[in-house]
Amino acid sequence: xxxxxxxxxxxxxIRQRGAAAQLGIWLFLATEILFFGGLFTSxxxxxxxxxxxxxxxxxxxxxxxxxxxTAILLTSSFAIxxxxxxxxxxxxxxxxxxxxxxxxxLAFLVIKVIExxxxxxxxxxxGSGFSLAPEETQIFWALYWLxxxxxxLHVIAGTGVLTAIYLLKRSDRISPDSASLEVGALYWHLVDxxxxxxxxxxxxxxxxx
Amino acid sequence: MNGTxxxxxxxxxxxxxxxxxxxxxxxxAAFVLSGTIxxxxxxxxxxxxxxxxxxxxxxxxxxxxxxxxxxxxxVLWLGLMLTLTIADFLxx
Numbered sequence: 001x002x003x004x005x006x007x008x009x010x011x012x013x014i015r016q017r018g019a020a021a022q023l024g025i026w027l028f029l030a031t032e033i034l035f036f037g038g039l040f041t042s043x044x045x046x047x048x049x050x051x052x053x054x055x056x057x058x059x060x061x062x063x064x065x066x067x068x069x070t071a072i073l074l075t076s077s078f079a080i081x082x083x084x085x086x087x088x089x090x091x092x093x094x095x096x097x098x099x100x101x102x103x104x105x106l107a108f109l110v111i112k113v114i115e116x117x118x119x120x121x122x123x124x125x126x127g128s129g130f131s132l133a134p135e136e137t138q139i140f141w142a143l144y145w146l147x148x149x150x151x152x153l154h155v156i157a158g159t160g161v162l163t164a165i166y167l168l169k170r171s172d173r174i175s176p177d178s179a180s181l182e183v184g185a186l187y188w189h190l191v192d193x194x195x196x197x198x199x200x201x202x203x204x205x206x207x208x209x
Numbered sequence: 210m211n212g213t214x215x216x217x218x219x220x221x222x223x224x225x226x227x228x229x230x231x232x233x234x235x236x237x238a239a240f241v242l243s244g245t246i247x248x249x250x251x252x253x254x255x256x257x258x259x260x261x262x263x264x265x266x267x268x269x270x271x272x273x274x275x276x277x278x279x280x281x282x283x284v285l286w287l288g289l290m291l292t293l294t295i296a297d298f299l300x301x
Contacts, residue, residue: 019273026276030283037287041294048298070232074258078225081266086217189267196258200235200251208243 021179022186029190032154036194039147043201046143050136057132057140058205060124065115066203069108070195076104077192080162080185087181091169098166098181101188105159112152119144144202151194158188224265231258 047054083097123131125145126138165184168174235254242250264270269280 022272022276023279026279026283030279030286033283033287034290037290040287041291044291044295045298048295067232067236071229074228074232074262075225077262077266078221078228081221082217085221186267189262193259193262196262197252197255200239200248200255204235204239204251205248206243207239208241208247 018177018179018182021183025183025186029186032190032194036147036150039143039150040197040201043143043147046136046139047201050139053134053136054140055206056134057137058202059207060119060122060132061144061203062115062118063203063207065111065118066199069111069115070199072104072108072111073192073195076101076108077189079104080188084182084185088176091176094181095166095170098162102159102162102166105155105162105188108155109152109159112148112155147198148202151191151198154191154194158184158191161187220265224261228258228261231261 079097080101083094083101086097087094119125123129124141126142130138130141132138132141161184165174165180169176169181174180231254235251238247238250238254263280269277
């Protein structure tokens, strides 16, 4: 990727290309919102259809692991927001904050794997060997695996993107004026926002008195 | 960084603390409330957290109108999908 002004189809002005990159990523984020939106819509419909089964099913999610992961992602958004803010004024500290964000992402994934292992051991994978009744509780758990699994893939992708941006910046393969970090950060924030909505619908159902 | 820690950390640190407070709130609400009220409260808190991230961390507050339009459109289409799908289902 060369930031040669004359080779970009989006204009020669660095600010215009930064603005084009911004619009591009926001449009992509809109498609991601719709992508997850399909799963959220499915959840809404099935929860309307089977409220008791969903309540019974959702009580089995690992509340404290999920809550910890929520705190981790919120903090990672804080870190990457700071990294973008000081990108121009202090690139060394900015780079360290990008690494911190990547580490938060990896921590999220480690906890997710531990959580999945617990869920599997508790017989919460739909199909034969499923441990809950009634049958409709499998719908909640199918949605749980699907939604958290696809989200985890996005966390992996985001972690990879941020790592790549960090390495490319460090080896000066990306110009300091590039919008790359900003764009990568916006993707990361969206992954956080999606989890902000996943958390209450998967972990906070049926916990009341 | 001498003397500029506040410049560096604010306002993002305040937003982060607000997010953690909201997380605590939603957790407490889950134990204290139940049923439709509980769900509504927790979705509302989630919306608040999302707004904080989108407006402040994603800089939508300071973005151009084109960017804001793109973000609103994403949410709008999601709202349309949810509304029409649920309405269709409820009308069966």
